[in-house]
Amino acid sequence: MTLSVSTTQEQATRPLVASVRDLRVHFETKAGVVHAVDGITLEIRDGETLGLVGETGCGKSVTARSFIRLVPSPPGIYAGGQIDFWSNEARQAKEGPIDLLEISDKDMLRIRGDRIAMIFQDPGKALNPALSIRSQVAEVFYQHRSEEILDALGPHVPRIVRRAAKQRTTSLERLFLRFPPFRSKAAQLRSIVDELVAQALSETQIANPRKIMDSYPHELSGGMKQRVLIAQALACNPDLLIADEPTTALDVTIQARILELIAELQARLETSVLYISHDLSLVKEICDRVAVMYAGRIVETGTTQEVFANPRHPYTRGLMAAVPSATHRRGQLAAIHGNVPELIEPPPSCHFHTRCPYAVDICRSMDPDTLSVGSSHTVACFAYESRDFGMPLPTLDW
Amino acid sequence: MTTSIAGLGTQEKTTAGRAVISLRGVEKHFPIKEGAMQRVAGHVRAVDGVTFDIRPGETVGLVGESGCGKTTLGRCISGLVPPSGGKIYFRLTDADAATLDDIDATPDDRRTKEQLAQLQRIDADHRIDQLGGKAFRAYRRNCQVVFQDSFSSLNPRQLVKDTVGRPLRIWKEASGQELTERVVSLLESVGLGRQHLYRFPHQFSGGQRQRISIARALALDPEFIVLDEPTSALDVSVQAQILNLLHELQQKRGLTYMFISHDLGVVRLMSDRIAVMYLGKVAEQGTAIELFESPRHPYTEALLAANPDINAETSEMKGLRGAVPDPANPPEGCRFHTRCPVATPICGWEVDDAVAWLGTHETILAGLTGVERRSNFDATLAFGDAAAAAAVGHQVENGDIPASMKAALESFSTDGNKVTLTFNPEGPVELEDVGGGHLTACVLHTSRRHRI
């Protein structure tokens, strides 16, 4: 199952949706400055699914949150780089990109949840425990689809109801809305939004959407909460959907359902997806291209086919060899020894050198460059950089 | 096994002809309490009749979806919670197992004095909730657990030396310098060392904390360890280290494992035999090869189909439709029938299924005013008016009702504003042998097959 259906050639010529260049995100901590994202470069093309994989703490979520500027700050600092974004609208109007790190907070508010939607890693934390599912999904419609809602209300909508549809009412105005002459229009507004909410929920194939609307997050299972988040994310027809481990906490049978769902919606809306996961087998199934991240940096990118058939970076190779499979013998899994290094002000070096069986002196004292090793396959490792280093090319068997 | 109890610190040597753990119809039902009076309103049937053996030196894998009762079963086996029904035996000999089979087959009032005496002896020597003195101590030492969450299972205020050394101190195995040396050698056996003795859990990575949990479980040189998702919280690279370590320890120390996980790849790699659990019951059990290469139960097939495989050229990743049923009120017949893609008319269709199906048609159930339920298979639905009842009748006659649900209807009638549904009642589907110890609980493969 692949989320989108397209060939490699097609993809390379597809227009860009987002381009991340040399992004750096740091955290000020007592122990020093953590370089959580340490200069990464990525491209997401129209309609494709890009997988971002890597071990825990390597900076996947921080990267994702940077797109919508939701890295907690302080302690977070956007220390450099840019994230260019082309909305479908801008592209059709032949406009240039906007830099998501530079635009005003007000502009960001308009993009977030509207042009770029995000499904957060922890569905429990992303929903407000005190509000019903109805009001949490309705909120998305009020924020991003108020014009449509007003159209559906017909002509002669009183100003106060217009304000209600945009959620701009004061508490006094809300009191007025309960009485004639506004009451009937306000009720109509509510029923239109209810209908939209029910429809969005039923698209995620949740059982009994009308009943779910009246429940609160604690009454729902993890899989159901995740579907509510997906309904919210897709309610606004985003151009880019960022899914941060949306299925990690779920059972495989439910995970497969949710992925089918994202695939259906993606096919219908032609949304581009940045899919974050630490599960290589999963990424192999659903992504067009993959970026492998290690300790704040991208170490390898390419089409899923290229990267899985011919992984180049020693870390990618190690990861793949560590996934238990039918061909492994018990006790003979290839383990990557050691642990992820501290990211506090790392000196110039390949961040993987502490665990890499091929490391030589140069790896400990210089940053490797990102090299092209195929039409759309890149790797950041000295072994590919120059024969002068006299390093053997990493082999497949760890 | 001879009836003598292993001395402290020595390992039971005679392992032939006995199981390490024998489960016989084990149940664990948790009461659901309601209101200020904490009245018991029902029971969550977390484990609902599980029977299998774990033999010396083998690894039995336990897989299934979240909430199916894996952890609860593991906790029952390791004595952390008492089962609410059934029996768990430790080191039951095959001879005693046969005796128990005989006694179980004899009705209570027909048991001979001799049988009763034997029952008492076997229970006192082997049944974990009735073990006396020495036998209980032997069980306690020899049965250890490693939990999924190494964060909450290690005391944050205890140094590694105290955490790992604690069992040795409690059992008065060692003290002072000797204790320290024993802890060091335990740490070394899991790939840590002397330099880690005086650190706190938070100073370690997830993989290292899991190693500490394993070292603690090894302290008393146990025979058997329940591993409850020991690597679920870890990255693949670290998971590989821990899985290799567990295998190495098993080889060196002749350990027996029960390996709980929801990761099929991991369970396949680590297990000799596997039990697949669904809603508190075992749906299928057999060798790892049997289950992965010729699964018989549709639930096992569904799990395999949904599992992404890094080696497969392309796989489908098919999901299961429908929600996981409530374990407090499990479905009749085969518990999987509400989600089974190949369910037959004899799988236990019941009133709830009809109501759930009608519920997928937005408006049909809107007029429902009452339900008179005579049993799970037989009920009368009352509607506000005759038209609403007729609409339901029309749906059942001509709508998109699943064919096997329709075939399971014994009778169906509409009378004014009432609709009466009666399904053919079906009992639970139990495990049956489908060849060479491969057991499955699905009517497609078992003795009820001729009725389909």
Ligand SMILES: Nc1ncnc2c1ncn2[C@@H]1O[C@H](COP(=O)(O)OP(=O)(O)OP(=O)(O)O)[C@@H](O)[C@H]1O
């Ligand atoms: N609020 C914060 N304060 C300080 N450090 C932080 C903060 N948030 C993240 N970090 C650091 O940034 C790094 C990257 O974290 P991030 O959450 O992006 O990892 P991840 O790749 O998403 O991991 P996971 O797979 O566990 O979700 C980590 O080392 C983390 O300690």
Ligand SMILES: Nc1ncnc2c1ncn2[C@@H]1O[C@H](COP(=O)(O)OP(=O)(O)OP(=O)(O)O)[C@@H](O)[C@H]1O
């Ligand atoms: N102490 C308890 N009181 C009441 N219900 C409980 C208790 N412990 C577990 N349960 C219920 O028993 C069922 C089985 O839970 P259990 O933790 O054994 O599942 P599991 O298979 O280990 O799931 P997971 O894969 O999520 O760990 C669940 O429905 C759970 O809610």
Ligand code: SF4
């Ligand atoms: S640059 Fe050096 S240390 Fe880094 S992955 Fe390549 S060989 Fe290993």
Ligand code: SF4
């Ligand atoms: S008995 Fe078999 S066919 Fe019937 S519902 Fe259960 S698994 Fe499906």
Ligand SMILES: [Mg+2]
């Ligand atoms: Mg994350």
Ligand SMILES: [Mg+2]
């Ligand atoms: Mg569990």
